[in-house]
Amino acid sequence: MLFGNAIRPFVRRGGTLRYQPFVAKDGRIHWQVFGIAPNGHELPVCVVRTGEARILKTIGAVLNFHQDYFPLATELCVGILPLEEGQGLRGDDVED
Structure with a gap:
């Protein structure tokens, strides 16, 4: 585990961060x-x-x-999840 208060030293030593998307209980995408x-080596970041x-x-x-x-980053690659069949860009059903 990597606790939040250890992220800055981790980054100073050459570490980076990754954001893994998942569908939460409310049906929304969280990371x-x-x-x-x-x-x-990957470590989950914990509160x-x-x-x-x-x-x-x-x-x-x-x-x-x-x-x-x-703070000096100029781009960020973030994972997303594919849209489910019949799902619109906002998670709404697509109308015919």
Whole structure:
């Protein structure tokens, strides 16, 4: 595990962050944060107070989180999930 308070030193040592998309219980896409060490080893990022996985609920939150640790970054690749059949861009059903 990588706790939130250890991310800055982790990044200074060459680590980076990855955001894994998943469908939450409410049907929306959220992103779990992982730290990737220079050797490629992945560690889930956890909240210090609770020990639970660090989850970001919006793409804006992903961007803000990333920019907090990589302020000079000019691009960010974020995973998404494919649309389900019959699902519109906002998760609404497509009308015929």
